[in-house]
Each structure stands twice: as structure tokens, then as C-alpha cells.
Amino acid sequence: MITILGVPGPLLFGQLLLGLINGAFYAMLSLGLSVIFGLLNIINFAHGALFMMGAFVAWMLLNYLGLGYWWALVLSPLIVGIFGLILERTLIKHLYKLDHLYGLLLTFGLALVIEGLFRNKYGSSGMPYQIPPELEGATNLGFMFLPNYRGWVVFAALIACLGTWLLIEKTKLGALLRAATENAPLVQAFGVNVPRLVTLTYAGGVALAAFAGVLAAPIYSVNPNMGSNFINTVFAVVVIGGMGSIMGSIVTGFSLGVIEGLTKVFYPQASETVIFVVMAIVLLARPAGLFGRTA
């Protein structure tokens, strides 16, 4: 057996792969955050809570309506997306002309309310959610035992990220969206309904979070704290990648997952802090983030 820096090779590869899986969640969540920030100029602190809602909606669909995983994968983002749409129309739209701070505070407040309500109703020890039968079992990769479901998560996350990227970079809708990010009044002058575009973007970003939530449901127990555990890391990912940069979020999400995975091998206690160390260094060296354009 080969050893690298005193760690058995298979273990190291296993950890890298696991890092990639975590990175998939970081990428999906930071992608939504980044798109929302780009167009709405809102730092959506409620993202973690909406991710959690995605998982809870999946659980409710199963337990109240008997609709399984695959249904949830479609319906939950839709339902949470509509919820996001309502949030944007009723609350968030009042803040566009104000400083970032207010958007951050409002969404932080929303996150507290949403999490608190779920905690009151469902407690915090978590609800079980089974892996769909099609994806049960595991594959022996030689160096590790990879649960099929985790493999599926990486695959689904990559598809979701690529889809979003294509949508924004290669379609007419995406072109409008990018144009509106640059200069909203001008785009409006061309007869595009920018407020509707903004609403749809928020709903879309939120739906992506809910999609990640459904993917996460069978891995972590569905519990009200699952979002807040992620949110700080995801913010760091967005900042490191460059706020508003799509590619930046995807690449940074996956690579930070890997860095975190490596830290878990050598100094597990610091695995959460390492991301902030990276963030501080990046911000000091390249203030706009790795992939951001300097303003």
C-alpha cells in the first residue's frame, strides 16, 4: 500500500472524493447565491433556510402525500421557488435601492423566522428520509466503498451547475439577465420587463437551493439546522470565487470541498476554519475574488 505524507493512499483518495461530494453542495448553493447577488444585489442569507425547506418539503411530500424522491426532486424546487417568488414580491423588492447591509439583515431575519418555525413544529433531532431504492447500495472502487447515492449527488450537482451556466451564458434569457446585471434601466428601455426578470432570478436561485436540499435529505437527517450549518461556508465560497461570478462559484465550490477534505485527513479540528483562512488570503491578495471582475 502506498502512503502519501504518512497517510495511506487509498484513504487519501477516498477523502478527496468525499471532498468533491461536499463540494457539490457548496457549488450548488453558492451558484444560487451568486446569481441572486449578481442581479438583485442582495446577499441572500436566507439561502440556507431555503435549502433546509427544500429538504423538508421533500419529507412532507413523502409523509403527507406519499410522493417519493423523484417527485420531490421536481416538486420541491418548484414549491420553494414559488415561496421565494412570494418573498421577493412582498419583502425583498423594497430593498434594491439600499445598501447591501439591509438586504443581508432582512434575509438574516427571514432565515431566523423560517428555521424557528420548523424547529417549533418538527423539533431538531431530524426526520429520517430514505435513499430511493434505485440508488441504494454501494460500489467498491478499490480504494473505497462509494455509496451509489453519493455518486448520484455529484452527478446531479454537475448537471445542475452546467445547466445553470448554459442557461445564463448561452441562451437569450441568460443574455437579458446578464445585460440587466450590467445596466438595468437600459434593458428596461428596450422593453424588457426587468422586475419580472429579477423575480424569476430570485425564484430560480432559491429553487436551486431547494434542489440541493432534496439531494441532501437522504444523506443528512432532515432537520431545521441543516441550512445554518452550511451557510457560512457557502458565503466564503461565494466571496472567494468572486461575488456574482457563475464559473467562480462552481469551481471554488468543488475545490474548497477538496481542500476541506484534505484538512480532514491532516488536522480535522481545523476543517471548518481552513475555508476562512483561504477567504482572508484571497481577499487580501485579490479583493474581487478568484474569478470576479474588479469593479
Added chain:
Amino acid sequence: MTMEATTQVGIGLPSAKPVLFGYTSTQAIALAILVALVVLSPTVLYPVFLMKVLCFAMFASAFNLLIGYVGLLSFGHAAFFGMGSYVTAWTAKYWGLSAEVAILLGGLTGAALGAVFGWLAIRRSGIYFAMITLALAQMVYFFCVEAPFTGGEDGIQQVPRAKLFGVISLAPDMSIYWLVAGLFLFFFLFVHRVVHSPFGQVLKAIRENTARATSLGYRPDDYKLIAFILSTFISGIAGGTKALVFGIATLTDVHWSMSGEVVLMTLLGGLGTIFGPVMGALIVTAMENYLAQFGAWVTVTQGAVFVICVLTFRRGVIGELGAKLKLAL
């Protein structure tokens, strides 16, 4: 980060004619009432609760110095508050230092840490400044979790209420109350003095128009750094005082949610107002105290207050009141 929408409330209104140490007549009356309240309320209210309010009011005033007058949003102020509280607790418990020395050491720790953080962070502005301070504060948090002297999850417990000047016992609630009240009033006036000094005027000039301030020969970074260190010094003092009052210093004080809490207090009371942070500290602390029995509803209520505040009274309680009365409070 520019805060035009809110910070103008506190300054530059028509009636702002200073009569006394930079206070307008209304402010002077309000100040007199504040002093009277600080002196009289312990006869009616629970002193330990009041001391908590005063410590947080000090902390929020220090924070307000940065966000309200320099326009810098720090998301890492818990680091200074928490380290101040650890150092005060440690020196009072294990070195047996007297209260004023222990608290001063807490403040100096905050200031030293603030000098390093500030030196790194003021190179960036706006949301990036906030993120760097958050990142650095997370590292401090990690240090506190791992370092043996902080007692990890248990914190430093059974911290004695050390004697003031080595002679006056602070053990009874009312004795330490006067110390806390004195510290609070001193630093409350101090922040106001700083804001209204020539130094404070330069800070405002930098916030409003950095390029012009630079062309007038001021070095913005030096001024920002000094303001940052002052703010972190007072934060450390506030943390240290709280540690002595409750006899405990814990991870709560360095956790990022404490940084969020001080933002909430300042915002709720009114950014850039003199009395706002005090009012904010009172409301938030009272809310936490009275809602404790309702369990998870605490977070729901807090969140709802956040949302309502941002949507309906962005200038905060005192800021809105000042705007209504056309007075600077």
C-alpha cells in the same frame, strides 16, 4: 460601505446647535435623563439585567463608532468582545488582579487584536471589509476552541468579582453596578467626544468623500485604523466587564452570532445616532430575557423584528424618533 440613507439623521440637522461639549440642548436633556435612569433604575429593576444591558450598550456604542461615523461594517466584533472577556476573566481569576486592571487588560487585548485586524482589513471596503473581519474573527474563534486557557466549551467559570483598586469589594450586585454604570457613562461620553472632535470631523469627511479628504492632505487609512482600534478597545472593555459581572467568559462571546447581535442592536436603535445603540441594547437584551421561556419562539421573534425593522423603520427607534422630531438624538 456608504450609509448615506441613515447616518445623515444623526448629524447635520437644522437644530443641531451644540451648547455643551458638542451636545445640542435636546441631547443634553436626553443625556441628563439617561444618567438619571442609570442611577435610579436599579432600585426598581433587577441590577444584573441592567448591567448586561449596560455592557451591551457599551459594545454597541463602540460598534456604532465604526459603522455610524466611519461607514465600516465589521462582521467580526465578537473577536474583540470575546477576547476581552477571556483576558479579564483569566487575569482576575488566576492572577488575582484587581477589577480595574483586569478590565483594562481586556480592553488592551481588544485594541491589540484590533490593530492587527484593522491593519489587514482597512485595505478593503464595503462587503469585502465585512468578510475579512468575519474571516479573521472565525480564526480567533478557532483559537479559542483549541487553546487550553479558554477552557473550551466550559469557558472560564467561577471568575471572582475582583476588588476595585484591590480594596473595594464588588461582590454585592449594587457595588459592581456602580462600576459598570461609571464605565458605561465614561465610554458613552468618550465616543461622543471622539465623534465631535476634529478627528471625528476628518472621519466623516473620509466617509463622505475619500478622494477629497485625501487631496486635503489626510491619510484615510491612518484615520480609519485609529477609529478601528478605538472601537475594538471599547469592545474589549465591554467584554471584560461582562465577564466580571457574570463571573464567566465563554465561547458565546467570540462566536460570530455575537457579531450579528451587535449589528442588530445598533441597527434597531439607529445607526449613527448617539442614543440609538443604548436603546438597541436595551430592546435586544430585554427580548432575550423575556422570551427565554418560550423556547424556539425567541429566534422567530428576533427574526421578525429584524424584518420589520428593515422594512419599516430603517433608521432605528431613535433615528426615526429623531427624524419625527427633527432633532439629532
Added chain:
Amino acid sequence: MDLSRRLFLSASGAALLAPYPRRTEAQDAVIRIGVLNDQSGPYRDDTGVGSRICTEVAAAEFSASKAIKVEVLAADHQNKPDVGAAIARQWFDRDGVDMIIDVPTSSVALAVNSICREKNKVFINSGAATTALTGKQCTPNTVHFTYDTYMLARSTGGNTVKAGGDSWYFVTADYVFGHELESMTARFVTEAKGKVLGRSVYPFPGTTDFSSFLLAAQSSGAKVLGLANAGNDTINCIKQAHEFGLTPKMRVAALLMGVIDVHGVGLEQAQGLLLTESFYWNLNDRTRRFTAKVRQALGGRVPNMIQAGCYAGTLHYLKAVADIGLSTAKADGAAVVARMKAMPTDDDVFGKGRIRADGQLLVPVYLFEVKKPQESSGAWDYYKLIAETPADEAWQPVDKACPLVRT
């Protein structure tokens, strides 16, 4: 006019603060019990409202038989020692509370412990695990019910090795409780001629993905995975161990886990788990009788050992209060605790037992294995009894660091 607005504002502020009733001792013929625990965080389901309900049931049962009025208050300490300390102070100073019960999270329990001593009130711990409460920090005002890290480590560690699980790998939460639980268990494993092959320490709180640590455990080749953590972390570890195929090849010993957590995981994934409790609802006629009393109020759930311990603790406390008289009891917490130690305990939760000089309640301790789904006869029928450790062996020998036992 400006003045009146300002006054109005301060007056409304004062009104907000007004409901602080200062209770005078003389007119007070009521015993007040404060249930202080986690009502919003990771231990909410293991303590929380369940503990309050069990305390209330005990209080109601007792006031019905004796003419003593008992009031139960409850608050959320959010697992923060400073919050807990502040609530405890306020309860004693302002609200006339005589006894605080439950208090999960060791750091909060230690803070409450020293305040109870300072104010000469009573602290009955059921929720926290630290042995310091009966060791270095023991006080004449504190009684430790239900469980601690030593008894968990001894019962699970020692008995598992005897049953063949002789090589261990620990996944440990990086805080005092996790480390204490791990090192004690490791001691019993080695004493029983078992081996510890390795450990992973992960950041607490905030970790949700344990797969890396589980992978390390798997590659160590150990037979037993020891989880030195609690609450949601334990639940996540078990689910992920199942997912990565560690179970059923490896045995999982959840060093602190209760019946409510098992319910949360579900038998499919929890089957085969080893865990220690001092109370299980379906253990005997008395435990079933007690469970029947509280089950409806708990919304159909059964109590776990911590919640049941609150019932037993309250009942024993009230017996001692009745014994020494209400006015003495309210004035002198240490006197009540001394009486509690002098009287043998006897209740439907733990059966017969006694409280040692250092404040430790001595009752038998049980090692359970979680049933397979096909073995379970229905909801909440989860445990098989594997081993019983008698009361005089299960608990930590008297710690000389405790000032109460120094002679």
C-alpha cells in the same frame, strides 16, 4: 414637548421591564422548580418540553398527596453557559425559585452548579454528563441523577469488549464532553484487554458530514465504532455509517444516545446499535406504569432516561422538602440536599437506590442493543437488554477531589 416624548419612551421602556416581581420569602408558601434546558437546539428533543412535562407530573402527583403547593417554571438556556447562568441568577434573585432541574450540556450545568452553591439553593442534574459535578466541583447543594460519562463509558466500553468487540475506533466531537467520554471509554476498553486503533476528532458544533471520519474508521479495521458525541451528530454518524457500508460489519457503540434518537434514526439503520441507559420505558412493570402516566402529555412518545430522571429527581426532592418543612427547605438548599442523601430513593423510574455523599445517585445501569425491525413488536419497542451493571459497580468510585468526601 421633546422632554415628554423622551419620557414617554423611557416610561414605555420601564413598562417593558416591569414584570419582574420581587417575591418576599415570608409570604411565600410555594415551592418553585425551574426546568432549565435546551428548547431550541440540538438537545431539544432529548430534554426540552419532555423534561418539563415529567417534572410537572411529579409535582402534580406530590401536591395531590401532601398539602404543598408546587409551581414549575421552564426556560431555554440555548446551550450557552452565560445564558444559563443569567437565568439561574434571575430565578433565584427575583422569581423565588428553590430548585433547578435537568440542565443538559455540561458547561451550563457547571455554571448553574456554582450559582446554586452561592445562593444556597438546590440543583438536581439529570441532563448533563460531566463527572466534575460529583468530583472536583461537587457542592453540598447538588445531586447528580440519571447518567454521567463514567457510567456510559463503563457500561458500553467494558461490556462490549466482553461481548467480543475488542478493537475500537473513536469519532469524537471536539469539546470537553466528547474528549471526556472518549478517554474514559478508551480506559475501560483497554482494561478489558481491548485495543483502541485510532480516533478522529471533528469540529463541534457545525459538522454535518462525517463520511471522512467514518472512512478513516473503516480503513482502521476496528470491530467497533465508538461515537463520542450526542444528539444530531450521533444520528448523522449512524446514518452515514449505514450508507458507507460500515454497518453491519462494524458494531456501532453510540456512547450517549436515547430512545428518542433511535426513533429519529429508524430501526432499519439503527439496528444492532449498542447503547447505555439507566432507564428504558419497557424494562419492567414500574417503568411501564410511569410511562403510562406521562405518555399522553408527551404526545404519544415515551420519555428517555433524562426526562424520566427529572420525574424521579423532582419526586425525591419534594419528599425531602416535606420531611424537613417548607420554611427550612426554602431557606437552606443544602439542608434539603442533606436530607435527600439521608433518605433512600424509591420511584417507578429507577426503582430503589440511594444518593452518595458526593451527590451521585446510585442505581443499576443497562446496556441495550437496538432490535432488528422484524424483532420489534411495534412503535417504541426498540431495545433488547444485553447487560446490567449493578448500582454499586456502575458509578465512578468516590472522587477524592470532591471536598465533601475529603476526610
